[in-house]
Amino acid sequence: MAELTFWTGTMDAGKSTLALQTNHNHAARGRVGRLFTSHDRAGVALVSSRLGLTQHAEEVTPELNFWRYTVDALTAGARIDYFVCDEAQFYTPAQIDQLAKVVDELQIDVFCFGILTDFRTRLFPGAARLVELADRTEVLQVEALCWCGKRATHNARTENGVMVTEGEVIVVGDVDNVETRADDEVEVAYEVLCRQHHRRGMTAARARAVSLAPDPLPFGSA
Ligand SMILES: Nc1ncnc2c1ncn2[C@@H]1O[C@H](COP(=O)(O)OP(=O)(O)O)[C@@H](O)[C@H]1O
Numbered sequence: 738m739a740e741l742t743f744w745t746g747t748m749d750a751g752k753s754t755l756a757l758q759t760n761h762n763h764a765a766r767g768r769v770g771r772l773f774t775s776h777d778r779a780g781v782a783l784v785s786s787r788l789g790l791t792q793h794a795e796e797v798t799p800e801l802n803f804w805r806y807t808v809d810a811l812t813a814g815a816r817i818d819y820f821v822c823d824e825a826q827f828y829t830p831a832q833i834d835q836l837a838k839v840v841d842e843l844q845i846d847v848f849c850f851g852i853l854t855d856f857r858t859r860l861f862p863g864a865a866r867l868v869e870l871a872d873r874t875e876v877l878q879v880e881a882l883c884w885c886g887k888r889a890t891h892n893a894r895t896e897n898g899v900m901v902t903e904g905e906v907i908v909v910g911d912v913d914n915v916e917t918r919a920d921d922e923v924e925v926a927y928e929v930l931c932r933q934h935h936r937r938g939m940t941a942a943r944a945r946a947v948s949l950a951p952d953p954l955p956f957g958s959a
């Protein structure tokens with residue numbers, strides 16, 4: 738039986754690496770698959786892993802209809818055993834429904850990879866639909882860590898080094914490098930945090946600044 742699987746974790750948890758490994762392992766056994774992505778940091782129609790691998794993929798735009806795409810390909814004589822879908826949080830809920838239909842009606846395995854929540858801690862609509870429809874939702878075993886050493890569970894966005902909780906939902910960026918946006922010169926970056934430090938807006942830089950602040954002088958004390 739074909740399955741719809743959703744592999745999730747924070748940014749930098751190893752999802753794209755696992756997506757490329759999954760594709761490699763299935764292809765190595767003679768299965769025929771297609772690789773999809775959306776808004777990858779490395780550019781259009783690419784799946785890139787921070788471990789250094791990058792592979793060409795098909796870019797998912799909101800107009801893509803997975804059901805029609807698959808039926809057209811099969812009708813034209815193509816063989817498809819599986820789909821690997823990276824950055825699946827950016828797919829529309831309708832596209833996730835189409836993927837579920839591809840699994841059930843055409844017996845094609847669909848492996849999706851993506852983050853659950855955005856920088857505001859809200860579910861991405863595509864990720865929410867995946868949790869609702871997937872046969873299995875798996876959290877990546879490799880833990881991304883907050884600066885305090887606890888497991889990182891949330892994605893924070895910084896603008897010019899300051900954590901923000903308002904703004905556009907989709908802004909491509911990385912956990913290491915700041916992205917200079919031409920339009921308003923704001924430098925956008927991401928950082929993974931535990932819930933407590935996300936709630937408090939306590940990024941690594943802010944924690945460092947607080948710990949370096951001089952102790953208040955003991956005026957008034959006995
Ligand atoms: N220099 C490195 N040496 C070993 N592992 C690394 C290195 N750089 C990145 N990684 C691993 O790659 C992971 C990020 O992989 P990636 O697939 O790009 O993540 P995701 O798609 O979830 O954002 C990191 O959590 C880390 O485990």
Ligand SMILES: Cc1cn([C@H]2C[C@H](O)[C@@H](COP(=O)(O)O)O2)c(=O)[nH]c1=O
Pocket residue numbers: 747748749752753776777778851852854855856857892893894906907908909910911927
């Ligand atoms: C939290 C959050 C992330 N993004 C973007 C930033 C990255 O380009 C991708 C996540 O990629 P990764 O392979 O999981 O590191 O998503 C965003 O647009 N909005 C957000 O709120």
